[in-house]
Amino acid sequence: MDLSIVALFMLVLVGHGALLDDQCPVERCGNVAIRFPFRLKDNKPPDHCSYPGFELSCKDRKQTLLQLPDSVKLYVDKIDYASQLIIARDPDECLPKQLRNFSLSGSPFESGYMELSNYSFFNCTSRKGDGYDNWYLDCLSGPGYIYAYTSDNSISYTDLTNCTKLYNLSSVPSETFEMKNTLHLNWSTPHSGLCEQQGKFCRRNSSDSLHTECYNKPKSKEGKTKKIEAAGENFGIFKFFPYLATSKLD
Numbered sequence: 001m002d003l004s005i006v007a008l009f010m011l012v013l014v015g016h017g018a019l020l021d022d023q024c025p026v027e028r029c030g031n032v033a034i035r036f037p038f039r040l041k042d043n044k045p046p047d048h049c050s051y052p053g054f055e056l057s058c059k060d061r062k063q064t065l066l067q068l069p070d071s072v073k074l075y076v077d078k079i080d081y082a083s084q085l086i087i088a089r090d091p092d093e094c095l096p097k098q099l100r101n102f103s104l105s106g107s108p109f110e111s112g113y114m115e116l117s118n119y120s121f122f123n124c125t126s127r128k129g130d131g132y133d134n135w136y137l138d139c140l141s142g143p144g145y146i147y148a149y150t151s152d153n154s155i156s157y158t159d160l161t162n163c164t165k166l167y168n169l170s171s172v173p174s175e176t177f178e179m180k181n182t183l184h185l186n187w188s189t190p191h192s193g194l195c196e197q198q199g200k201f202c203r204r205n206s207s208d209s210l211h212t213e214c215y216n217k218p219k220s221k222e223g224k225t226k227k228i229e230a231a232g233e234n235f236g237i238f239k240f241f242p243y244l245a246t247s248k249l250d
């Protein structure tokens, strides 16, 4: 075969490949779309398609899992890319249980709904009335009644007879106690929501830079297929105009 035709084929293929690589992958785990700045841990998208600290895993192909530093694991139910917000929950429906190891420092996330507060935990032998400064933690209670008290208000206002002190926790999201099992986490860097709000996607502007840039979404889910078809049509040219190919073959 004529080398120039082989070269032409190669050009079409290479050009085509570059087009695909230009777009970062959009994965799906259950109902959660996973794209920049996130990536699935087991996948290795091009460097510019993910951002440090935004690794997720996919359990049983349906549960999106976020692991915070110190082995706290959360299920992710929703990622709002435009507002840079994650809605997460504890896999065992007991967020307070994970709080002793809970820390957002060392992760890109902040408490996205309520501020962080300090709490003192108590184990009481009798049930207390619920107050504005205490929360009964059903899922931690066994033989004893476990309460979290905000340390910010004066604990001395509350009757703590029949209670023994367990531990203090600092800088945990108040939401954990007020919303039971929902945790909103948001991030400020990268500012990918800016692109999303314009109907675009975001990526790093190069693999060795943490700066980001917006790019146009593929027109539809079939965008890739269309391009493959288009590439196929290029080959088709040789079918309809065989002389283009054969004239050089003899």
Ligand SMILES: *[C@@H]1O[C@H](CO)[C@@H](O)[C@H](O)[C@H]1NC(C)=O
Binding pocket: 070, 071, 097, 098, 099, 100, 101
């Ligand atoms: C906290 O993390 C350690 C390992 O870093 C683990 O052994 C321990 O079980 C965790 N505690 C809770 C309450 O999850």
Ligand SMILES: *[C@@H]1O[C@H](CO)[C@@H](O)[C@H](O)[C@H]1NC(C)=O
Binding pocket: 083, 084, 110, 111, 112, 113, 114, 186, 187, 188
């Ligand atoms: C994250 O949420 C907190 C609390 O709602 C808010 O104050 C903060 O501005 C949010 N950060 C970003 C980047 O949206």
Ligand SMILES: *[C@@H]1O[C@H](CO)[C@@H](O)[C@H](O)[C@H]1NC(C)=O
Binding pocket: 116, 117, 118, 152, 170, 171
């Ligand atoms: C919580 O405790 C930390 C120290 O562990 C302190 O720096 C912080 O100011 C406290 N926060 C509040 C709201 O009291």
Ligand SMILES: *[C@@H]1O[C@H](CO)[C@@H](O)[C@H](O)[C@H]1NC(C)=O
Binding pocket: 123, 124, 125, 140, 142, 143, 144, 145, 146, 166
């Ligand atoms: C709370 O106290 C009871 C005894 O009154 C004990 O059996 C239980 O293990 C304690 N719970 C915790 C979490 O320490």
Ligand SMILES: *[C@@H]1O[C@H](CO)[C@@H](O)[C@H](O)[C@H]1NC(C)=O
Binding pocket: 120, 151, 152, 155, 168
């Ligand atoms: C726990 O927090 C309370 C209220 O802020 C404080 O009085 C107490 O000294 C703390 N205890 C420990 C062991 O840090």
Ligand SMILES: *[C@@H]1O[C@H](CO)[C@@H](O)[C@H](O)[C@H]1NC(C)=O
Binding pocket: 125, 126, 127, 159, 161, 162
């Ligand atoms: C403390 O426990 C005793 C015995 O269980 C009970 O009679 C009393 O009402 C409790 N006190 C408070 C303040 O809960």
Ligand SMILES: *[C@@H]1O[C@H](CO)[C@@H](O)[C@H](O)[C@H]1NC(C)=O
Binding pocket: 205, 206, 209, 211, 212
């Ligand atoms: C990435 O963006 C930054 C800030 O806008 C810019 O300084 C840098 O030159 C860009 N890098 C590339 C490879 O475009």
